Amino acid sequence: MIVKHDMNYLTVLNSAINHKLAPPLAVLRRQQFLIRVLGVGGENRMQGSKFEADSDNILRAITPVLDPNRHKGQAGKVAVIGGCREYTGAPYFAAISALKIGADLSHVFCTKDAAPVIKSYSPELIVHPVLEESYSVGDRDKDHISRRVVAEVDKWMERFDCLVVGPGLGRDPFLLDCVSEIIKQARQSNVPVIIDGDGLFLVTNNLGLVSGYPLAILTPNVNEYKRLVQKVLNCEVNDQDAHGQLLSLAKQIGGVTILRKGKCDLISDGEIVKSVSSHGSPRRCGGQGDILSGSVAVFLSWARQLILADEGNLIISPKNPTMLGCIAGSALLRKAASLAFEDRKRSTLTTDIIECLGRSLEDICPAC
Ligand SMILES: NC(=O)C1=CN([C@@H]2O[C@H](COP(=O)(O)OP(=O)(O)OC[C@H]3O[C@@H](n4cnc5c(N)ncnc54)[C@H](O)[C@@H]3O)[C@@H](O)[C@H]2O)[C@@H](O)CC1
Ligand SMILES: Nc1ncnc2c1ncn2[C@@H]1O[C@H](COP(=O)(O)OP(=O)(O)OP(=O)(O)O)[C@@H](O)[C@H]1O
Numbered sequence: 001m002i003v004k005h006d007m008n009y010l011t012v013l014n015s016a017i018n019h020k021l022a023p024p025l026a027v028l029r030r031q032q033f034l035i036r037v038l039g040v041g042g043e044n045r046m047q048g049s050k051f052e053a054d055s056d057n058i059l060r061a062i063t064p065v066l067d068p069n070r071h072k073g074q075a076g077k078v079a080v081i082g083g084c085r086e087y088t089g090a091p092y093f094a095a096i097s098a099l100k101i102g103a104d105l106s107h108v109f110c111t112k113d114a115a116p117v118i119k120s121y122s123p124e125l126i127v128h129p130v131l132e133e134s135y136s137v138g139d140r141d142k143d144h145i146s147r148r149v150v151a152e153v154d155k156w157m158e159r160f161d162c163l164v165v166g167p168g169l170g171r172d173p174f175l176l177d178c179v180s181e182i183i184k185q186a187r188q189s190n191v192p193v194i195i196d197g198d199g200l201f202l203v204t205n206n207l208g209l210v211s212g213y214p215l216a217i218l219t220p221n222v223n224e225y226k227r228l229v230q231k232v233l234n235c236e237v238n239d240q241d242a243h244g245q246l247l248s249l250a251k252q253i254g255g256v257t258i259l260r261k262g263k264c265d266l267i268s269d270g271e272i273v274k275s276v277s278s279h280g281s282p283r284r285c286g287g288q289g290d291i292l293s294g295s296v297a298v299f300l301s302w303a304r305q306l307i308l309a310d311e312g313n314l315i316i317s318p319k320n321p322t323m324l325g326c327i328a329g330s331a332l333l334r335k336a337a338s339l340a341f342e343d344r345k346r347s348t349l350t351t352d353i354i355e356c357l358g359r360s361l362e363d364i365c366p367a368c
């Protein structure tokens, strides 16, 4: 339907140009914008295809009711491992998005320099200044400081429903060594982990950290996906067989779930592939991937709770909580981005999109 509609547009536009009836520049630009947004070719044809996830129904099915009998913590406790001297926005975006969607508690484990900055963005976040970078650690102290860092996070581990590892983490080698140990602890405690941003830089060079862990989700952007494909499949990204390649990649990493971000988000756990190609925003400001990782953390926690409590009775498909979390997170972010863009147009920023998360969820799944 959409393709047909777009083709009509193209035909009218081409015919106008051929007959020297080209509209004024502003009209032409608007038409070109519509064609781009509606997407004449490629990935947007996925909408309505057999791969397109039933994202609104999934969102409704996994979002818990606001029950007065529930206590603080039951709607989710998430932690973001990230935030260093360079990046303080990314962990904030991920952690605050989790709260805005409905998690009860959101923690950030970051470096000492980043902590006061992140705390100053929001009093809602619980910020732990525990990570250390090489510049602040002498060679002789590395072992004991590393043990201390890992122990600081580990004492909280059992309380978390999900970890997001990587937004604004940076690439300091000592810090990344400590984070490797944190991922191992999470895995031992069966806590789901979402690996994003610099966490993907770490994991791509050390696949054993997540390989074979079904509660791991990787959320690569275009660059991160390219590095992952080169490393794991030893070839280049093949967009002619995007589904097949993603499926092989997830399978090759032992059935982790991968959310490949782009014009259309593609998600696979090595068994199936689903797409979310609902209308998003044409603005590509930094930080939207961070919103996504925080959102996926919440939906994954909710899906897992539901499946553990209600095994066998889930009427939605797929049934894998990591797939469900990715589909719901992607659909919500894209809706919020679209609402923010309607309002702010070219000046749309990540903070505007975060402000639209609540309204987007309310539109799909009203609170009462
Ligand atoms: N406001 C913020 O604080 C934001 C921070 N972000 C963080 O920025 C970091 C990078 O994410 P991108 O999406 O830009 O990553 P990309 O991999 O898409 O691009 C980063 C580019 O910088 C290079 N690069 C980055 N760090 C490097 C290093 N230490 N040494 C050599 N080359 C390096 C990469 O090779 C690449 O070319 C992540 O931690 C991400 O979470 C982004 O999420 C955007 C918003
Ligand atoms: N061309 C596009 N059209 C529509 N939506 C897109 C497009 N590219 C990305 N997105 C959406 O933006 C989200 C973030 O993707 P992006 O590739 O910007 O991540 P990122 O680079 O990791 O972001 P960040 O700046 O937070 O690190 C994805 O979930 C996707 O839904």
Ligand SMILES: [Mg+2]
Binding pocket: 196, 197, 221, 289, 290
């Ligand atoms: Mg990113």
